[in-house]
Amino acid sequence: MLRIDIQERPNWQKKARDYGFSFHTMHGQAYWDESAYYQFTLQQIERDLESPTEEIHQMCLAVVEEVVNDEALLAKFQIPPLFWQSVADSWRNKDPSLYSRLDFAYSGQGPAKLYENNADTPTSLYESGFWQWLWLEDQVKAGKLSRQADQFNSLQEKLIRQFRKLADHYQIDAMHFACCTDTQEDRGTVQYLQDCAAEAALANEFVFIEDIGLGDTGHFTDLNDGVIATLFKLYPWEFMQREEFAPAILHAGVNWVEPMWKSVLSNKALLPMLWQLFPNHPNLLPAYFEDQLHLCTQSKLIKKPIFSREGANVSLIENGKVLSHGDGPYGEEGFIYQAYCPLPQFGQNHTLIGSWLVNDSAAGISVREDLSAITQDLSRYLPHIIL
């Protein structure tokens, strides 16, 4: 695994405009960074990332199976009792999942270590599935990269195939997509999924989360009062389950994407549960619930809120003392503890690997780097190749 400088494509900003990639620069800072790329060997990709990704996903499904059958665990995962039955039902009905992203610390050597599972609302999908793919095509055409250069990235192909499966499973030919207002990046991610759905011959409608209505018949509605029968929502289950319309979810008869059982996985309580079920697995970091801390042998720990966005409210603790503390609005639902494992550095940069799954098959990676040790949501996105 190498970080290699490369000339930027001279016209990439114009291309970004043509293809609707509107969030390559955010708040005056570069988000998409093609001044360098990461190079992996095929063995690093297949042995160290692709296989562990699929294996961990299966381990995560084993956690879901445990949790949905145990009220004490559902409570520990902070799932509101109102939804225990629907979470279990969605699991038993095998409601299909669309996608997830596992975040790993990986340096090119040794096993990749799982930081967390973004199983419900992962972003950076467009730049992974499409935009870095296009970068590779362009750079090979321009003679800047070898013709043998490949990329671990079958996202778009697999997303389209999975939309086809969703359509067959739910017997639908149209579905709704939603995200919050005022965020270009989330809207871009959802637009990309709409494009993939369209390629799978699924008609699609968009509605903002805040605009969703509740109809007199108990259905959720779009702004034209159309009934929302199937909804992809880039909005976390842990919020929806606590908001005003939460009780209506039970009777709205929506086919949800992601399905509600994903609320077990997009939850940091997953990490101590994985460690409990699969202790000493090479791709896991030791992790503990608050009431298990006596089992912990590590001196340095990361304390993470059960629900949070990357970086927010995360503290570094050594021998019981807080060394650094990230501010944030999260934490009221409790915390978990994970053994400290710093991100590898390439020059000045701390590098994080996101490994994608479409349903249960590994579908590619994204590489993000940051000058600070804790990945923030403004970390830069860099393309990668396999050679």
Place this chain on the structure above:
Amino acid sequence: MTQPTSHSKRSQQINLTRMRKSFSVKPLALGVAAIFLAACGEEKQDATIYTNADECSTANPGMEEQCQTAFANAVAEAERTGPKYDSVNACESDFGTNQCHYVRSDSGSFFMPFMAGYMLSNLMSPRGYYSQPMFTSYSPYSPYRYRWVGTDGYDFGDNRQRNVRVNQDAFKPKPTVSKTMSRGGFGSSVRAKSSWGKSTSKSGWGS
């Protein structure tokens, strides 16, 4: 060293034309869509709109029973899927004076326009007929004035005309259309979380 393309780890093909968003290629996209729609809409069939069961029976001697049943079904379907209003004024402003009635059902009570007719197809077919309720508006404020309209708002043409050619889709059962009672019941958490915090935060909520 060269890997056969079938072992490539990346998407084999991405339709770049369809991924483009800039305005310059829109006409092409429209062209493609038009062809697609034409191919899909081949299965047109003839249908007739009757204003009541007697009219249907007169036009189809010997089919009195089918005409009656289809009418009753259409009335029920109209109530289930037709437009619903809180007030008689709102309903009349869309459908015209004295065109609305009060309905009480499982899902609540509201004002609805009277069913103006029903569209029938394949009445003679042994495989069964298709029917859909029709509304019409007499309100000068409505784009549906003197038109046949389906419960989903589809305009089937001038209401003096009784014979229409329609897609098979026109007879698909419509979802129970909702009158939206309230909006804004989702999204409060993200407002609460993002009003907090650094100004550099993207304030999106994906992860």
